[in-house]
Amino acid sequence: xxxxxxxxxxxxxxxxxxxxxxxxxxxxxxxxxxxxxxxxxxxxxxxxxxxxxxxxxxxxxxxxxxxxxxxxxxxxxxxxxxxxxxxxxxxxxxxxxxxxxxxxxxxxxxxxxxxxxxxxxxxxxxxxxxxxxxxxxxxxxxxxxxxxxxxxxxxxxxxxxxxxxxxxxxxxxxxxxxxxxxxxxxxxxxxxxxxxxxxxxxxxxxxxxxxxxxxxxxxxxxxxxxxxxxxxxxxxxxxxxxxxxxxxxxxxxxxxxxxxxxxxxxxxxxxxxxxxxxxxxxxxxxxxxxxxxxxxxxxxxxxxxxxxxxxxxxxxxxxxxxxxxxxxx
Numbered sequence: 629x630x631x632x633x634x635x636x637x638x639x640x641x642x643x644x645x646x647x648x649x650x651x652x653x654x655x656x657x658x659x660x661x662x663x664x665x666x667x668x669x670x671x672x673x674x675x676x677x678x679x680x681x682x683x684x685x686x687x688x689x690x691x692x693x694x695x696x697x698x699x700x701x702x703x704x705x706x707x708x709x710x711x712x713x714x715x716x717x718x719x720x721x722x723x724x725x726x727x728x729x730x731x732x733x734x735x736x737x738x739x740x741x742x743x744x745x746x747x748x749x750x751x752x753x754x755x756x757x758x759x760x761x762x763x764x765x766x767x768x769x770x771x772x773x774x775x776x777x778x779x780x781x782x783x784x785x786x787x788x789x790x791x792x793x794x795x796x797x798x799x800x801x802x803x804x805x806x807x808x809x810x811x812x813x814x815x816x817x818x819x820x821x822x823x824x825x826x827x828x829x830x831x832x833x834x835x836x837x838x839x840x841x842x843x844x845x846x847x848x849x850x851x852x853x854x855x856x857x858x859x860x861x862x863x864x865x866x867x868x869x870x871x872x873x874x875x876x877x878x879x880x881x882x883x884x885x886x887x888x889x890x891x892x893x894x895x896x897x898x899x900x901x902x903x904x905x906x907x908x909x910x911x912x913x914x915x916x917x918x919x920x921x922x923x924x925x926x927x928x929x930x931x932x933x934x935x936x937x938x939x940x941x942x943x944x945x946x947x948x949x950x951x952x953x954x955x956x957x
Contacts, residue, residue: 629673630921632903634827635800637749637779639704639903641896641921643676644669644914645831646692648907650683654850657909659691666695668911670703672918678803678829678905680708680753681738685718693742705742706801708783709734710753724954726756728767735776751781751803755957761789765796772797781829784955787816790826799826804955806830806904808839808891808933809872809942812956822899833904834891834917836861838869841877841887845870857948865944875936885923888913892920897930 632641649662656662666677679692689707696703709731712721738747750771752764771777779800782793790802802821804813807830821828836855837843845867849856859865873887880890888906895904906917925933945952 629675629918632827632900634749634829634901634903635779635798635825637704637800637827639676640674641903642674642892642918643678643829643903643905644674645678645905645907646688647678647680647683648909649691650688651852652683652854653909654853656687659694662691662909663695665909665911665914666692667699669914670696670699672915674914674918675702676704676706676903676905678706678831679742680751681713681734681741682708682711682720682753685711685713685720686737686741689738689741693744697743700744704748705744706749706751706781707738707742707747708751708753709738710751710756710783722950724754724756724758726752726759726764728759728763731764731767732771735771739776746775747777749779749781749800750777751783751801752785753783754954755782755785755789757957761785761793762796765793769797783831784957785817786956787820789957790817790820790824794824794826799824801827801829801903803829803831803905805832805946806895807833807835808876808894808937809835809869810946812946817956818899821901825901827901827903828899830895830902830904833895833906834888838866838873839876839887839891841873841880843873858944858946859948860942860944860946862944868943872937872940872942875933875940879929879933883923883925885919886916888917889920889923890925892917893923893925894930894933896920897925 630641712723712725768780781801783803855861876887
């Protein structure tokens, strides 16, 4: 596995997003199997693992902490704060909470759940319009000074917010949804990250599984799977978007690769500071996805991809309206 840099932080060129082990895609798998997959991912070269207090809530951090404890000194653990989660019941409200005192409480609780002395990379999960980003960045700066956090990141933030935060506490990474069928970061966020020397971490690089070519046009999703309520995974959208999966599949066939590998290789070819994080519950899928690092896409290949996708309109918004409203503030 090759190494890339998020700012000055060295990580594997592809990371592991652990949200799949929460109940986001239906019932969570057995703990022992989840631990086996995460440790197996590290054996295959992954050093960046991404979690959040909101996954569960809380249970995912506990799981990640247990899985990575034997290899703690060999991995980078990223987690997030920012949702309004009751500190006693764990019940998640509908809103956000990035008040400084809440951030401090969340960090202390996350450290305990993860079983670590310091969080390697702490993201604000969503920008809270009720709290100036300068106050958020200042709070994280103080947590860094106290030794509880090593580096600061933002998730789904606008270019303007990135600049304001970076001026108070330099950012290591910005995380947003980015893939062949979700190009929102390209006009402003990616150029800002490049200018400021900030790493960029695409989440859902495989389009929640769609870009793998393994989701049929008539697919249905189990209760509890977020895709059951996602506009982009409605029956109409799935049928309309099938041509996108077909385009990726055709290129994969040319390259002797899988669709997932091509989708990840495209991100790796975009910019050297991009480190995508995929999620899966299966170790064989981990191995397959990491094979993207061996898929070389030439400038000609990239040009062909751009030309083909320019003629395709993606049907359905990437997230439900209420969730989408929290992005790019």
